[in-house]
Amino acid sequence: MRGISFQHRLSSFLRNCKTDGLCKVGHEDEAKEIFEEMKAQGMIPDVISYSSLVHGFCCAGKLEESKRLFNEMVDQGVQPNLVQFNVLIDILCKEGKVIEAKKLLEVTIQRGIILDLVTYNSLIDGFCKIGDLSSARKLFLSMPSKGCEHNEISYTILINGYCKIWKVEEAMNLYNEMPQVGKRPNVKTYSTLLTGLLQTGKQAKLKLLGSFSNNYPRKGFNQML
Template sequence: MESNGIQINEKTCTVILIELIKCDQLELGFEFFYRMLDSGIEVSVFSLTVVVDGLCKNGEINRAMELVEEMVTRGLKPNIITCNIMVNASTKRWKFEELKKILDLMKRVGVDLNVETFKFLVDGFSSCGKIEEAEKVVLEMHQKGFMVGAHLYNLVINGYCRLGNVERAFALFCKMEEENICPNIDTYGILASRVSKMGGSVTAKEFIKEMQTKLNELEVVLV
């Protein structure tokens, strides 16, 4: 690529690429990316990620994966940002076949999952009712030494409550205490709401009373 005899480098091309995709010119951006390759410009993983992001936002996850696979054969390995964009897109759209392919690709090329990857997985599995899968991800995070926040536990606990599996929801609540993770106001709210629907048993009443005390304590702290 040359303009008025001036050689255009990868940095300049990446700026053009970003602007094309930002202006909803995805196809032009895609073509421009290949022109960069054909011109012998050393394409960076950042440029690849720009195109992958554009494709995923357009719902073209398979096309994004195909591009990444092709670039791997050309010697360009995706990074965790590239992969997380695809993971996020597939979990948001409940495209779990695509998700499996992405995770397999990450394993194959040596890109380790990070805390953001796990968050996308928990959120995606929880939102579509795959609560057991979401719980497995949370447990895997502990095994790998990642910090698991109350927010992720809340997603799974709420999922089990929606399914009517209160026993499993409380088991996870106990797991939080085992792992020294402080339940927050949402945790107690989710459990109290579910227990209140169980009827007027003594156990339910006692739990609601305990949860109300915890909620009041948290509100005092927040104020």
């Protein structure tokens, strides 16, 4: 009995390795065939089995199949790994399918999965990329109530979003808020804001340059010029 159990686990492990390897080289359809064989032979797929396929189909642009497998995984009582979930959210956002990512987020929250900073930043970035700053800002403001504190990346993403739609005043307000909440702007924050302010005239540019020279290491600042 123990030997059968060991053989069963070993077989599942080896097949998981194979499906994961196939997905990483773009052979997700072949990997799915092995996955279906496992189920037909009475093997119960685990989080590794599903995650490899969800990620593989998502990277291949086959989002419908990826979402179907994700929903099947949750329906089967297999708890998604947060790292894998974040990868899926990030890929959806980068594909411009932010609404789908948000729907997936809502379903995941309903199922009791606790999200982290990476998840929120990916979604905020996704909304910014499609120009939906209202949703990006709303999600940004909701983070503290969900037990997720903003970091410098959160601020920089939103600042970048506002600059891209020429709402530099809102971007400056966020920049000024950062030190008040203990967040230090980084090179990306400065360069993003500088690009936005260059569009508003020389006076704003000189004002920001003075701020940079007083608050940022000279070596790092010179790299942006």
